[in-house]
Amino acid sequence: MNKITQLFNIKYPIIQGGMIWNSGYKLASAVSNAGGLGLIGAGSMYPDVLREHIQKCKKATDKPFGVNVPMLYPNIEEIIQIIIEEGVKIVFTSAGNPKTWTSHLKQHGITVVHVVSSSKFALKAQEAGVDAVVAEGFEAGGHNGREETTTLTLIPMVRENISIPLIAAGGIATGRGMLAAMILGADGVQMGSRFAASVESSAHDDFKKTIITVKEGDTQLTLKELAPVRLIKNKFYHDLEQLYAKCPTPEDLKTLLGRARAKRGMFEGDLTEGELEIGQIAGLIHEIKPVSVIIEDTIAEFNVASREMQQVLF
Template identity: 40%
Template sequence: MKISNRVTELLGVDYPVIQAPMGWIARAQLASAVSNAGAMGIIETSSGDLDAIRGEIRKMRELTDKPFGVNIALAYVRDPGIVQFVVDQGVKFVTTSAGDPSRYCADLKAAGLTVFHVVPTLAGALKAVAAGVDGLIVEGSEGGGFKNQRDVASMVLLPLVCSKVDVPVIGAGGFSDGATMAAAFAMGAEGIQMGTRMLSASESPVHDNWKKAIVEAQETDTVFLNRGGKGPALRALRTARSTRVEQQVPESIMSEFAGVQALYFGGDMEAAIALTGQVCGRIDAVRPVQDIIEETVRDFHATVARLAARYNRG
């Protein structure tokens, strides 16, 4: 059932499935489960607590002997020594996001790391390739989290970028199972990234209230916030708070995250904004990471085989 392509070869994993680098959430508990399942677990640094991140990476090595990576969210870097910090941790794979890919790409690659950059537009993809990245994570606006204010869906963005670049591409935004993975590959990708699907997994450290809200959500139960306001746009679960923010755009969208810990780990769904993708409408249970990845890969192969049998009739 292993999948062999440029993504798995570059990352050293069995399956080209990447776990999104969700702030405060993408820590050892979740990322090690992803890596142990044969995919690529990612540790976040966007929370800015590098001492804690160092400890999480130490835990990763206790929990798994499989490859894992680290994300650098460029817009949220507080420590100018972030590149050396990542290099010192001995990881071999880095994703960069939320900023200019040329900022650290050369230094990371000079240290021997593989670098993929997250892009929300074709222009961003071409800029990243020019900066020398090894690959791209092409993220449509269906996905949860921080977004480009000029949103483009994966169905448009992914095949567009794949038609214009030669580096391997991972699709992000709306991917949660084997059928959507097959769709991503049909559009030119060689892997997928899962955010909301992993957010709702058994090993995710967030409070059960958030997981329950995802399982109960319909496909229309997210909202795209801060279109035209200061700072990034974002997609989140629709709650009383996010509906208010949609109708009355705050001077700073980041002020809405002051209570993030109370939401993420305390279960108060109105304490902050619950970043969640539209794919919440397709998630109907909290399941272990191993089951999610095994089923995704199994159904991917089954989908490809079914399509070939139906349409390749000579």
């Protein structure tokens, strides 16, 4: 039996990324109803908004779902308390030390998964007692690891170092990508960009339409001095490039970045001045589809590719 489907009690080993401004209860419940594991992205929600989304998700699905929690969140104690009070059974933590909250969450019967970008941090997460890790490669959208290790090399290196279940992320949006990740040693996959361009994503329609126009080379990792983030090359990105030409200080970068620029881009649809976070794999995403179709297509392609591999090998 697959370790990920067993761990989360789901049909398919497909997890939806808990992406800020994209991952409300509609997306999370749709993924869970389609047989994957949906995640509410707490990183873009005030505590009361998160509680509302959890409550709505419980009404929208009777299947397992979880919450993604960036641990650098300013209201982290309140967020954790709400998750416990609302009876959420699965939490994905990221952007912080897994030792901080793992034991506390597990004491309340919560399954904990931590997102990492290196074997070193995967080991630390395992030592902290998490139930599984997500190893996310450099191709991923949004905030990224500083090591710039690609998924193709990261997954087998993490697999070599840990014994707990492993979920691959970064550059996966198809059944063939899913099969490749699992051949490399992953037990399941997490897809972000593919679900950002879904009917149920809470992102602005103009951002979704932009995702499906992205081609190879249209995204770039930047802002490494603050927190590395992969962005679509729009006006804001080019403004950053011009600032970098002047050897800016981190304070200069913070001043240009300002506040709520990701919300402005992805949630409010400002394609010019907004921060548009998406993975390199967007070049393979050509259509905005319902979540049920995305998962159906992914599994069908996975099965076809599996059969093809059998013929190639034997």
